[in-house]
Amino acid sequence: MAENITSRAEDYSKWYTDIVLNAKLADYSPVKGCMIIRPNGYAIWEKMQAALDKMFKDTGHENAYFPIMIPESFMKKEAEHVEGFSPECAIVTIGGGKELEERLYLRPTSETIIWSTYAKWIMSYRDLPILINQWANIIRWEMRTRLFLRTTEFLWQEGHTAHSNAPEAEEEVSRMLNVYAEFAEKFIALPVIKGKKTESEKFAGAIYTVCIEAMMQDRKALQSGTSHYLGQNFAKAFDVTFLNQSGERELAYATSWGVSTRLIGALIMAHSDDNGLVLPPKLATVKAVIVPIWKSDEERNIVLEYCKKIEGYLKEKDINYKLDDRDQYKPGYKFSDWEMQGIPVRIEVGPKDIQKNAVVLFRRDTMKKEFGIPLEKTGEEVLKLLDDIQNNLFNKALEFRKEFTFFVNDYEEFKKKIEDPGGFLVSHWCESPECEEKVKEETKASIRCIPFDEELRGSDGKCIVCGKPAPGRVVFAKAY
RNA sequence: CGGGGUGUAGCGCAGCCCGGUUUAGCGCGCCUGCUUUGGGAGCAGGAGGUCGGAGGUUCGAAUCCUCUCACCCCGACCA
Numbered sequence: 001m002a003e004n005i006t007s008r009a010e011d012y013s014k015w016y017t018d019i020v021l022n023a024k025l026a027d028y029s030p031v032k033g034c035m036i037i038r039p040n041g042y043a044i045w046e047k048m049q050a051a052l053d054k055m056f057k058d059t060g061h062e063n064a065y066f067p068i069m070i071p072e073s074f075m076k077k078e079a080e081h082v083e084g085f086s087p088e089c090a091i092v093t094i095g096g097g098k099e100l101e102e103r104l105y106l107r108p109t110s111e112t113i114i115w116s117t118y119a120k121w122i123m124s125y126r127d128l129p130i131l132i133n134q135w136a137n138i139i140r141w142e143m144r145t146r147l148f149l150r151t152t153e154f155l156w157q158e159g160h161t162a163h164s165n166a167p168e169a170e171e172e173v174s175r176m177l178n179v180y181a182e183f184a185e186k187f188i189a190l191p192v193i194k195g196k197k198t199e200s201e202k203f204a205g206a207i208y209t210v211c212i213e214a215m216m217q218d219r220k221a222l223q224s225g226t227s228h229y230l231g232q233n234f235a236k237a238f239d240v241t242f243l244n245q246s247g248e249r250e251l252a253y254a255t256s257w258g259v260s261t262r263l264i265g266a267l268i269m270a271h272s273d274d275n276g277l278v279l280p281p282k283l284a285t286v287k288a289v290i291v292p293i294w295k296s297d298e299e300r301n302i303v304l305e306y307c308k309k310i311e312g313y314l315k316e317k318d319i320n321y322k323l324d325d326r327d328q329y330k331p332g333y334k335f336s337d338w339e340m341q342g343i344p345v346r347i348e349v350g351p352k353d354i355q356k357n358a359v360v361l362f363r364r365d366t367m368k369k370e371f372g373i374p375l376e377k378t379g380e381e382v383l384k385l386l387d388d389i390q391n392n393l394f395n396k397a398l399e400f401r402k403e404f405t406f407f408v409n410d411y412e413e414f415k416k417k418i419e420d421p422g423g424f425l426v427s428h429w430c431e432s433p434e435c436e437e438k439v440k441e442e443t444k445a446s447i448r449c450i451p452f453d454e455e456l457r458g459s460d461g462k463c464i465v466c467g468k469p470a471p472g473r474v475v476f477a478k479a480y
Numbered sequence: 481c482g483g484g485g486u487g488u489a490g491c492g493c494a495g496c497c498c499g500g501u502u503u504a505g506c507g508c509g510c511c512u513g514c515u516u517u518g519g520g521a522g523c524a525g526g527a528g529g530u531c532g533g534a535g536g537u538u539c540g541a542a543u544c545c546u547c548u549c550a551c552c553c554c555g556a557c558c559a
Contacts, residue, residue, distance in 0.1 A: 223558095329520085330517045334520085350517095480558095
């Protein structure tokens with residue numbers, strides 16, 4: 001058991017923080033609520049960026065960059081938007097030692113600055129669609145912050161598209177939600193539930209919001225990505241009009257969608273254990289670490305020489321690895337060190353293995369060792385393991401979610417279940433804000449989404465709260 | 481903003497209640513050397529703090545008083 005990490009059973013919240021700090025993913029900054037993303041953490045983000053960026057490009061999007069400072073007047077143009085975001089904005093009031101004529105908001109999201117720009121770019125239906133994404137940092141002055149899950153400044157990507165008609169825009173909204181779901185499941189090995197947000201949970205300024213929701217190991221929900229249909233709200237606010245084929249002036253239709261470094265938090269909470277971080281191989285920069293074992297200097301030379309062969313087989317398969325030849329640590333120390341950092345596979349090699357012309361493979365997810373792997377098969381066996389780990393993590397997370405997803409029809413049972421064992425409670429809801437609010441107040445569970453999945457949604461029934469007719473089930477859970 | 485907690489060496493802490501034998505101590509880490517190395521090594525030597533900040537009480541303050549700052553955890557708000 002790792003000495004520096006609080007167990008999940010003892011204190012889940014502390015466990016999470018311990019993982020982040022001990023795996024060297026992030027550190028606290030001098031400014032409250034901000035975080036320093038360390039190389040280990042940033043490497044995960046770079047992997048996520050690379051995979052997502054490719055998916056965005058494959059769906060026809062281009063990257064651009066808009067400024068971090070937004071004139072106050074822009075922020076105030078869309079009523080719901082201002083109301084939603086104003087309380088959590090940081091505002092620049094002084095520049096060059098002088099009070100500014102107009103205050104500048106540090107972006108909490110970029111709809112306003114982008115749509116004010118689109119007004120200049122969009123004249124004709126021929127200018128549409130515009131499919132732009134940007135990788136950026138965002139400032140939201142949150143009351144309570146947690147490393148990766150909710151920080152004052154965070155990194156994300158935000159897609160902002162403009163379309164000539166509603167169906168096309170709505171198609172974009174669901175296309176990008178699917179991209180997020182695919183990314184979560186394939187790369188983070190995180191099963192997600194796709195669905196629509198309720199009115200009270202939707203994005204400020206949107207017609208509707210769709211999202212992906214995932215279950216963490218403490219059975220709480222984490223919203224992992226959102227895609228918004230903004231209709232003509234922002235086009236109206238920023239006067240973005242175009243002439244359609246019939247020569248009529250029309251307002252453009254908008255979408256926006258984003259995922260953030262919060263996904264790193266999701267990755268941690270979904271897979272890691274009491275020994276430290278567990279990285280899904282597809283998001284691990286270093287896939288394998290070689291730990292050589294020796295007694296004498298003579299042995300050291302022999303083992304390190306043997307390691308070169310191993311390295312050859314890894315390079316052959318294009319596996320990024322690290323050789324831990326540090327002299328000041330014993331093997332045991334190195335084992336736990338790399339386990340803490342979540343490296344998927346460890347290759348152990350000492351005199352005994354060399355005698356057999358073999359290596360020992362260790363997999364991080366199950367903590368199991370396999371002895372006597374023939375040296376020349378190292379590359380292919382590691383590849384196989386990486387694949388297996390990736391699949392295993394996904395399946396484990398999926399089974400866990402199934403185990404703690406309950407179809408509940410009785411409010412008393414609901415109240416009991418949400419406390420113990422917790423999880424996703426799938427129940428009928430009459431769609432009234434009152435019932436939604438009541439559940440929130442009485443149980444602290446919120447409606448995570450109205451699921452698209454038919455098995456979850458089911459058919460009509462009676463609202464779990466008021467008993468009135470309900471069109472289908474929704475997913476309730478306590479959330480981050 | 482409400483509740484709780486903490487600021488003493490790079491990290492984790494003790495000392496504070498009952499001011500003075502403390503030149504402020506312990507563990508981890510760090511440096512040097514030797515022995516070690518298949519699950520977080522051992523011994524020896526060494527470097528490193530003025531006790532969050534300001535003011536006050538006192539012959540004397542890490543310790544008592546006042547003010548202040550910061551951070552962490554739990555809630556209300558949120559990706």
